[in-house]
Amino acid sequence: MDNNKQECELICGKCQVPLQMEKVEFNYMNHQFRHDFPRCPVCGQVYIMEEIVNGKMKEVETALEDK
């Protein structure tokens, strides 16, 4: 395990190991963003809270779509 990566108190429901804060790359419509999110070091799944998915993520989607 990389000691430079900060562990957080969240546990991966599938692998039962603590998630780590990592730079996660998001791709949407050919645009990339890299930001810190908790990720499982085993299966690689990223934890994004429901409130965020329905709130800020939607705002980002809208901003990236040319209406």
Place this chain on the structure above:
Amino acid sequence: MKRIISKTESLCPVCLKKINAIIWTKDNETYLEKSCPEHGRFKALLWRGSIPIEKWVRPKIPAVIKRPNTSIDKGCPFDCGLCAAHRQHTCTALIEVTQRCNLRCSFCFADANGDIKDDLSMEQLEFMYNRVMQTSGNCNIQLSGGEPTLRDDLPDIIKLGHEMGFSFIQINTNGIRLGEDEAYVKALKEAGLNSVFLQFDGTEDEIFQKLRGKSLLAVKTKALDNCRKYRIGVVLVPTLVRGINDHNIGSIIDFAASWNPTVKGVHFQPASYFGRIPGLPVEAKRLTLGELMDQIEMQTEGRILKSGFSPPGCENARCSFLGSYLVQPNKTLTLLQSAAKCCEKVENAEVGAQKTKAQVAQKWASSEIIRDPRINKHEEKKQLDHQQDQWDEILNEIRQSSFSLSAMAFQDVWNVDLERVKDCCIHVVNPKGQLIPFCLYNLTNINGQSIYRNQ
């Protein structure tokens, strides 16, 4: 072979009477042709370029003007105010706060050359703001002229507009005072100025010499610097004239992108034949939107593709094009996905938006979300705050780097299509508080006579 696309109405360039017109196309060129019983036949170029005019469409269900200012009497275009036959609401209301100017340009749609005693009083401005609010609600306001920055009380005019409920106020300026008077820029910012529409014809002083009679690149660059300092967004607005600055289109775009996030885009305006112009139109010299899209692709060596441009969702499709981008750290532009591309069907904006949102949600949801029952409330709150911050940063990155390339083809007495005028959403407010579509307000006949300006 000539092919007739549509029949419409236009105006006689001599007597300004309403006359029938046809729009026909041949070999990628489209013309409006009309005949006045008294003054003869006239032909004007509407469109030229690799994208055929018939593909440049975006049908819309017309808007209904709920509170028309004028009644229908003589018929379009002689009842403006807006009248009940108009088909689009105000997107931008333009108020000419002065007719004075500190330049004497060879091209000026307003033919500005006024006196300080003709400046609108604060009471008149309040009346005009009020009429806009009554007719069109909280639309965008553009304070124009003449040169609006010649008024020392422009910050007060901006404050008044905000106090009266207008949330977006922009000035249309040559930028000379913004470059020379930093304290004035600071006062404009403090008054709540949202945006500067900066006349910017090119990246070479020779262009300014020819169009504006002066070398202005240094002062315009200083204006940009002051806007950057006070965090005021700028749109560069080149007036394009064939043979003077049409070779410089790619360089203008590169220059603009290099100034992002201060510069939020470029809005090209091919010169039209109204107001103050040198001579009568020469059809070969007209620069149309179709050619401009071709030129952008060519002069940027394919970095900006014409296929990325869309007809507008607000005004008539033939009036403009728009492309939306993000500026990358290396100052290149990446296209934002476009929702509307040359639609075959009449658009219902709301349904379109819902569809896109559904597709988007699926794409984002590629990572399965882990929800563990052991997460405690404290950790949950900590995570939420953190994640909010991270997405705020992403949003901020997008907003900072957003950039648009657009152009608007104004109509003059030679090529005016009255069907297109009815879809106009940029309205000049006259001192009577009436809202006049921009092209009709500025339109002049062969002798310089207006229908609306100074009437």
